[in-house]
Amino acid sequence: MGEMNIASTSRGNAHATMEDVAKLAGVSLKSVSRVINAEPHVSAKLRAKVEAAIAELNYVPDTAARSLAGSRAFIVGLLFDNPSPNYTMNIQKGVYETCRDQQHHLRIDNIDSTVPAEKFEAQLAAMVRNSRCDGFVLTPPLTDNVVLLDFLDRSGIRYVRIAPDIQPDRSPGVCIDDAAAAAAAARHLWELGHRRFAVVRGPASHGAAGRRRQGFIDELHRLGAENPIIEAEGNFSFESGIAAGAKVLAATPRPTAIFAANDDSAAGVMVACSQAGLKVPNDVSVCGFDDSWVAKSVWPYLTTVYQPIEEMGRAAAALLLRRDEPDNVLHELDFSLVVRASTAPPPQ
Amino acid sequence: MGEMNIASTSRGNAHATMEDVAKLAGVSLKSVSRVINAEPHVSAKLRAKVEAAIAELNYVPDTAARSLAGSRAFIVGLLFDNPSPNYTMNIQKGVYETCRDQQHHLRIDNIDSTVPAEKFEAQLAAMVRNSRCDGFVLTPPLTDNVVLLDFLDRSGIRYVRIAPDIQPDRSPGVCIDDAAAAAAAARHLWELGHRRFAVVRGPASHGAAGRRRQGFIDELHRLGAENPIIEAEGNFSFESGIAAGAKVLAATPRPTAIFAANDDSAAGVMVACSQAGLKVPNDVSVCGFDDSWVAKSVWPYLTTVYQPIEEMGRAAAALLLRRDEPDNVLHELDFSLVVRASTAPPPQ
DNA sequence: TTGTAGGCGTTATCAA
DNA sequence: TTGATAACGCCTACAA
Numbered sequence: 001m002g003e004m005n006i007a008s009t010s011r012g013n014a015h016a017t018m019e020d021v022a023k024l025a026g027v028s029l030k031s032v033s034r035v036i037n038a039e040p041h042v043s044a045k046l047r048a049k050v051e052a053a054i055a056e057l058n059y060v061p062d063t064a065a066r067s068l069a070g071s072r073a074f075i076v077g078l079l080f081d082n083p084s085p086n087y088t089m090n091i092q093k094g095v096y097e098t099c100r101d102q103q104h105h106l107r108i109d110n111i112d113s114t115v116p117a118e119k120f121e122a123q124l125a126a127m128v129r130n131s132r133c134d135g136f137v138l139t140p141p142l143t144d145n146v147v148l149l150d151f152l153d154r155s156g157i158r159y160v161r162i163a164p165d166i167q168p169d170r171s172p173g174v175c176i177d178d179a180a181a182a183a184a185a186a187r188h189l190w191e192l193g194h195r196r197f198a199v200v201r202g203p204a205s206h207g208a209a210g211r212r213r214q215g216f217i218d219e220l221h222r223l224g225a226e227n228p229i230i231e232a233e234g235n236f237s238f239e240s241g242i243a244a245g246a247k248v249l250a251a252t253p254r255p256t257a258i259f260a261a262n263d264d265s266a267a268g269v270m271v272a273c274s275q276a277g278l279k280v281p282n283d284v285s286v287c288g289f290d291d292s293w294v295a296k297s298v299w300p301y302l303t304t305v306y307q308p309i310e311e312m313g314r315a316a317a318a319l320l321l322r323r324d325e326p327d328n329v330l331h332e333l334d335f336s337l338v339v340r341a342s343t344a345p346p347p348q
Numbered sequence: 349m350g351e352m353n354i355a356s357t358s359r360g361n362a363h364a365t366m367e368d369v370a371k372l373a374g375v376s377l378k379s380v381s382r383v384i385n386a387e388p389h390v391s392a393k394l395r396a397k398v399e400a401a402i403a404e405l406n407y408v409p410d411t412a413a414r415s416l417a418g419s420r421a422f423i424v425g426l427l428f429d430n431p432s433p434n435y436t437m438n439i440q441k442g443v444y445e446t447c448r449d450q451q452h453h454l455r456i457d458n459i460d461s462t463v464p465a466e467k468f469e470a471q472l473a474a475m476v477r478n479s480r481c482d483g484f485v486l487t488p489p490l491t492d493n494v495v496l497l498d499f500l501d502r503s504g505i506r507y508v509r510i511a512p513d514i515q516p517d518r519s520p521g522v523c524i525d526d527a528a529a530a531a532a533a534a535r536h537l538w539e540l541g542h543r544r545f546a547v548v549r550g551p552a553s554h555g556a557a558g559r560r561r562q563g564f565i566d567e568l569h570r571l572g573a574e575n576p577i578i579e580a581e582g583n584f585s586f587e588s589g590i591a592a593g594a595k596v597l598a599a600t601p602r603p604t605a606i607f608a609a610n611d612d613s614a615a616g617v618m619v620a621c622s623q624a625g626l627k628v629p630n631d632v633s634v635c636g637f638d639d640s641w642v643a644k645s646v647w648p649y650l651t652t653v654y655q656p657i658e659e660m661g662r663a664a665a666a667l668l669l670r671r672d673e674p675d676n677v678l679h680e681l682d683f684s685l686v687v688r689a690s691t692a693p694p695p696q
Numbered sequence: 697t698t699g700t701a702g703g704c705g706t707t708a709t710c711a712a
Numbered sequence: 713t714t715g716a717t718a719a720c721g722c723c724t725a726c727a728a
Binding site: 060062063064065067068073085086088089090092093096097100105106107108109110126132238239242264267271274275293294296297299 | 408410411412413415416421433434436437438440441444445448453454455456457458474480586587590612615619622623641642644645647
Binding site: 365366367377378381384385409410412413414415416417418419420 | 704705706707708
């Protein structure tokens, strides 16, 4: 004992296998397996022996063998479609961290949902069949793609959805309370003294965008707003923000505070202000949503709602990896209002 | 023959295996394997039979079994550290596409290179050992991390580097000619009539940033520039762009054209212009580099150099997956100048 | 609590 | 050009 080292494993300089560990520890293969998988019914003494051998040999279980033989694959799949870079990278980072901490790998799959329906199913089938995965994390807009959800359910594949709009109890999921977050933004502007408001909407298909708008408006009414709230269409893009900003700024009387459904369109609104000869925040306050990377790529820095996107990724992966079958509940994470320089009291 | 269908595979409703295909085609296991792997010495007739069976059974090879038995894993690893969202997502998209087209999976691994050296090696070892991968695609700044490169070489693991700065012939790689690209930007500004130039540098540690600066300056000299070229430090960030912009705009006489080493700092320069009461492009022209997503999130839209980042990802993965041992050559892809609204002739 | 036998789906070796 | 048979490294029964 103790004389064996990494050079004496069964296959020359190859990595140690379970068999090497078993030999060194003087136990059976199955016992090593039990320790590795933290199965019950293992005596402390045996566990200690095995763990010592593992450490000495620098043993790491082989993922391919494990997934071939067992029911788990130690792989988490992350699915997205037409990703917005900032949002996606943050989600991915969070998912990755949970994977790493729980000894899983992260596999990426892009899905193109713009293809015809039949090709879409074929695409999914190919992806999933070839893909021993323990489950998938779904990001918007895939989160609400019924064809995909049906497919996964039919195939018996687990998944967790991030920020689902529809059928919230169909699967485990993580989200924030968009309405409450928008209400916080409304309160912030109200307390600064604003009384004339405008809202730049997100895409109609995007449920969270709708909840943000509604939450903002409802809170204003609750606070006693009397002036009509001006609204303009938007689609989350910078360009749509410029157009929407120009539109609401043309209203008479002009709004003194503009809430946009996300940061990108808020950045566009700021450009519209500048084009109209108005200073942010002295003449007009602008508030965004997401606290994405844009928020600090505009001047003045944008007041916005922080969404814990990375945390959502972490939580989603953790939900997926729970051994006990998780309930189909939607986990709500905390947001926070980030007050920067784009909001201030209205002119006199 | 032909009567067998997917329901009659060996294990009920499970997926078809190679054995099912072999039986249906009336050939041996190994023959199916040969067809799948496009090995030589297969008669056309046999191939046809096997392919028909594969199609009928909807057979897809099992990745886990393949990597356990064989030498390939059908997995490409993508490594990054401290990713800039836009750049990284583009690289990732390109790498993914090649993977998908060549029936490989894409695995993500984040590396934290800010940890102490010893922990860093341990981190790498854990990642690689546990990771049957056919190789890795390295993105900056990992591309030039000597500890990582040494580690991979020592472990005999293949890798392809994207935009390497150091030791360009150490491994296969893809890049663009940064100096030539910056020269193109210089020519564009020169031809607009500018004669007073400023450069906002990138981080000193970033080789490409240095090449951009040098390429820009050299080209101006070649064109016959006589005025001194004003320079300011920058680190690729929006904030550093604001500071650098303010600095170069304070010079007398003021430059009429500013070239920044990337789009983010160019966006900062535009803010500095605005803060100095100068209009872009009427008073000052600003040119960036990357054609990242920021370029169209500022107003006016940024003139910049397009880097084929997604294409670089595609090419890097393709290089990695070549069966014939590739040479350690650096493949240069094409850039292009994207003229938008932030550049114009200088004031009279 | 521990160990034994068999199989997961493929590739590799060698013989035919 | 084809085919039997043995790995690959681990897990799931089941037995002790």
